Amino acid sequence: MLRFALRRALSTVVVLWAISVMVFLIFFGTPGVDPALRIAGRDASPQVVATVRHEYGLDKPLPVRYALMMYHLLIRRDITSYVNPGLKVVPEIASAVPVTLSLVIGAAVIWMLVGLAMGLVGGALRGSPIDPLLTAVGVLGVSLPVYWLGEVVNLITQSRLHGSLFSWVPPPGYVSPAQSLSGWALHLLFPWLTLAVLYAGIYSRVFRAELVTALGEDYVRTARAKGISERRVLFRHAARCSLIPVISLFGLDFGALVGGGALVTEVVFGLPGIGLLTYNSLQTLDLPVIMGTVLYAAFFVVLANAVVDVFYAALDPRVRRA
Amino acid sequence: MPSPLGSPAVVLEALLEVRDLHVTFRTRNGLVTAVDGLSFSVLPGEVLGIVGESGSGKSVSMLSLLRLIRDRNMQITGEVIFNGADLLTMPEQQLRALRGREIAVIFQDALTALTPVYTIGWHIVEQIRAHEPISKREARARAVRLLEEVGIPNAERRMDNYPHEFSGGMRQRVLIAMALSCNPRLLVADEPTTALDVTTQAQILDLMLELRKAHGSAIIIITHDMGVVYEIADRLLVMYSGRAVEQGPTRSVFRDPRHPYTWGLLGSIPQFTATGAKRLQAIPGSPPSPLRVPEGCVFAPRCRFRHEACSERPRLRGGDDHLDACWLPDEAKEKLRGETLAYAGGGREGDHAGSGAR
Numbered sequence: 001m002l003r004f005a006l007r008r009a010l011s012t013v014v015v016l017w018a019i020s021v022m023v024f025l026i027f028f029g030t031p032g033v034d035p036a037l038r039i040a041g042r043d044a045s046p047q048v049v050a051t052v053r054h055e056y057g058l059d060k061p062l063p064v065r066y067a068l069m070m071y072h073l074l075i076r077r078d079i080t081s082y083v084n085p086g087l088k089v090v091p092e093i094a095s096a097v098p099v100t101l102s103l104v105i106g107a108a109v110i111w112m113l114v115g116l117a118m119g120l121v122g123g124a125l126r127g128s129p130i131d132p133l134l135t136a137v138g139v140l141g142v143s144l145p146v147y148w149l150g151e152v153v154n155l156i157t158q159s160r161l162h163g164s165l166f167s168w169v170p171p172p173g174y175v176s177p178a179q180s181l182s183g184w185a186l187h188l189l190f191p192w193l194t195l196a197v198l199y200a201g202i203y204s205r206v207f208r209a210e211l212v213t214a215l216g217e218d219y220v221r222t223a224r225a226k227g228i229s230e231r232r233v234l235f236r237h238a239a240r241c242s243l244i245p246v247i248s249l250f251g252l253d254f255g256a257l258v259g260g261g262a263l264v265t266e267v268v269f270g271l272p273g274i275g276l277l278t279y280n281s282l283q284t285l286d287l288p289v290i291m292g293t294v295l296y297a298a299f300f301v302v303l304a305n306a307v308v309d310v311f312y313a314a315l316d317p318r319v320r321r322a
Numbered sequence: 323m324p325s326p327l328g329s330p331a332v333v334l335e336a337l338l339e340v341r342d343l344h345v346t347f348r349t350r351n352g353l354v355t356a357v358d359g360l361s362f363s364v365l366p367g368e369v370l371g372i373v374g375e376s377g378s379g380k381s382v383s384m385l386s387l388l389r390l391i392r393d394r395n396m397q398i399t400g401e402v403i404f405n406g407a408d409l410l411t412m413p414e415q416q417l418r419a420l421r422g423r424e425i426a427v428i429f430q431d432a433l434t435a436l437t438p439v440y441t442i443g444w445h446i447v448e449q450i451r452a453h454e455p456i457s458k459r460e461a462r463a464r465a466v467r468l469l470e471e472v473g474i475p476n477a478e479r480r481m482d483n484y485p486h487e488f489s490g491g492m493r494q495r496v497l498i499a500m501a502l503s504c505n506p507r508l509l510v511a512d513e514p515t516t517a518l519d520v521t522t523q524a525q526i527l528d529l530m531l532e533l534r535k536a537h538g539s540a541i542i543i544i545t546h547d548m549g550v551v552y553e554i555a556d557r558l559l560v561m562y563s564g565r566a567v568e569q570g571p572t573r574s575v576f577r578d579p580r581h582p583y584t585w586g587l588l589g590s591i592p593q594f595t596a597t598g599a600k601r602l603q604a605i606p607g608s609p610p611s612p613l614r615v616p617e618g619c620v621f622a623p624r625c626r627f628r629h630e631a632c633s634e635r636p637r638l639r640g641g642d643d644h645l646d647a648c649w650l651p652d653e654a655k656e657k658l659r660g661e662t663l664a665y666a667g668g669g670r671e672g673d674h675a676g677s678g679a680r
């Protein structure tokens with residue numbers, strides 16, 4: 001198990017390095033385009049372009065440029081935006097990460113609890129009227145577009161019913177938990193719920209399907225023939241095995257969301273996270289920021305994948321030897 | 323092999339008595355009759371072999387004894403008296419206390435029969451502790467002894483291996499160890515050797531016979547292999563299309579088979595010749611669809627001796643312990659059977675070489 005984890009960690013490092021090279025090549029190695037002009041932004045003065053050229057070593061060979069970029073990105077952490085003068089990319093990302101993590105972790109807790117509970121009840125009570133009811137709720141959750149749901153939630157809690165039922169809802173934005181724990185939770189409550197609806201729907205469907213399959217497996221029949229309680233058959237045997245594919249799906253979704261996939265929710269609720277940062281930098285074509293967020297996103301997706309693989313191996317002994 | 327407790331003077335109390343068992347499934351295509359009026363009994367310590375082609379209702383009848391089929395479209399009727407109580411009507415809680423402790427089941431495919439994420443030791447300990455209030459450590463020690471008993475080398479170390487780390491034969495041994503861990507009075511083995519090669523198959527059968535001596539369990543062994551039942555069973559039940567068509571002491575059924583279907587089954591035992599195993603005859607045709615079971619004798623569409631009487635359903639009957647459900651007069655049977663074998667052995671050799679291969 002430990003050996004598996006170490007091997008997986010090593011391959012993660014290699015993949016991350018490969019991604020950094022690829023991102024570098026996309027931004028600096030595309031032939032026919034002057035990266036300096038793009039980094040400096042639209043309508044930049046010749047002096048700024050010259051500064052950029054010097055700072056990124058654009059007159060030097062590619063490997064040197066790569067080393068220089070990494071040096072500025074990881075060690076000096078002083079890559080700056082030229083579109084928004086004074087904005088330092090790395091600290092900007094660093095301050096956006098807790099916002100995104102707060103949003104995604106909170107939503108993940110909700111969707112895992114709700115989704116798995118729905119899937120469990122639906123799968124265990126297959127054939128009863130509760131099952132199709134839960135299916136309908138799940139499908140509804142999957143089919144509501146996040147931006148629409150977010151806008152509707154905002155409309156209701158911020159204006160229509162803000163005077164009465166939802167007077168306790170704070171205005172959109174983010175408060176750090178260090179500043180006020182209750183403020184943090186209150187600001188995030190509706191973003192959490194909004195983001196969780198889609199995923200709760202998906203996870204309830206996936207888990208139910210896995211559970212129904214597992215309940216038809218031979219090992220469940222063996223477990224029943226042992227004379228253990230139906231509850232134990234459900235939880236220790238069927239659900240335990242059904243959880244494995246769900247966990248691997250979770251890793252991918254979590255990684256993608258933390259990497260910036262929660263963009264829509266962040267934009268709708270004005271949360272200054274990675275998604276909003278990416279969104280703004282794309283609007284102004286702020287290349288250093290875009291590059292930073294892309295690298296960060298790739299980093300998170302790969303990292304989440306590695307963590308999931310290790311978890312997966314812990315959950316499923318058949319994987320460990322592979 | 324004579325029943326160990328067999329003595330004609332004493333009327334033995336049956337351990338298990340199944341009376342008129344019917345199992346049906348409502349399906350999209352209509353009502354499937356999987357088991358159709360099955361009755362049999364098992365004495366303590368006896369080995370009952372149930373044979374029949376696949377689809378004849380062997381597994382469904384065994385699973386329904388313990389109410390292990392969770393299908394809302396299934397209906398079971400009849401009586402299953404075990405130790406004086408009806409398993410089909412007793413509360414689930416009470417039945418659960420019998421499962422695994424009084425009646426244990428071994429399933430065919432030992433790979434899929436064990437939960438893949440738990441070790442062998444975990445499985446056996448779970449079985450023991452489901453019925454006995456002993457500590458994990460005691461249960462574990464007993465599990466190791468059981469694994470040793472069923473012939474698993476390095477039992478102590480193998481306890482922590484997962485099912486996929488065992489070979490098919492070894493996994494079947496593990497299942498047997500698990501089934502025997504609470505000393506059940508009845509062991510139901512559903513095709514325990516079908517997935518195994520011939521050598522391993524023989525080893526597992528020997529093991530089961532040995533264990534029956536040590537643990538005194540009665541055994542119901544399901545198979546579609548006449549060779550297997552000949553080796554292990556005291557009594558034989560031949561099933562066709564959800565019904566018993568012949569039953570009796572193994573010796574008697576092999577020496578004097580009375581139902582044309584049994585003749586076919588016996589004719590399809592591989593014969594060993596100088597050129598190796600050779601299948602002489604497979605029964606022509608295929609079993610009826612359980613959606614449309616014939617009115618009269620279920621075997622009629624495939625039977626060479628079909629006559630007027632056969633449009634009425636024959637009951638299991640017989641003077642002694644050996645019963646059959648066929649309208650042919652007993653006197654005629656021996657002669658007709660001789661004809662079947664000659665017919666099969668002569669002209670048709672090789673015709674079905676591939677069709678019945680396992």
Ligand SMILES: Nc1ncnc2c1ncn2[C@@H]1O[C@H](COP(=O)(O)OP(=O)(O)O)[C@@H](O)[C@H]1O
Nearest residue numbers: 347354356376377378379380381382383393612
């Ligand atoms: N859940 C089910 N729904 C409908 N039909 C079933 C179901 N389970 C078994 N059957 C039918 O019952 C018959 C007997 O099956 P089975 O007992 O598995 O045969 P065997 O074990 O003798 O090979 C088969 O025809 C099968 O199609």
Ligand code: SF4
Nearest residue numbers: 619622625632648649
């Ligand atoms: S009852 Fe008739 S059809 Fe059925 S097995 Fe006997 S002879 Fe054949």
Ligand SMILES: [Mg+2]
Nearest residue numbers: 380381382512
């Ligand atoms: Mg079967």
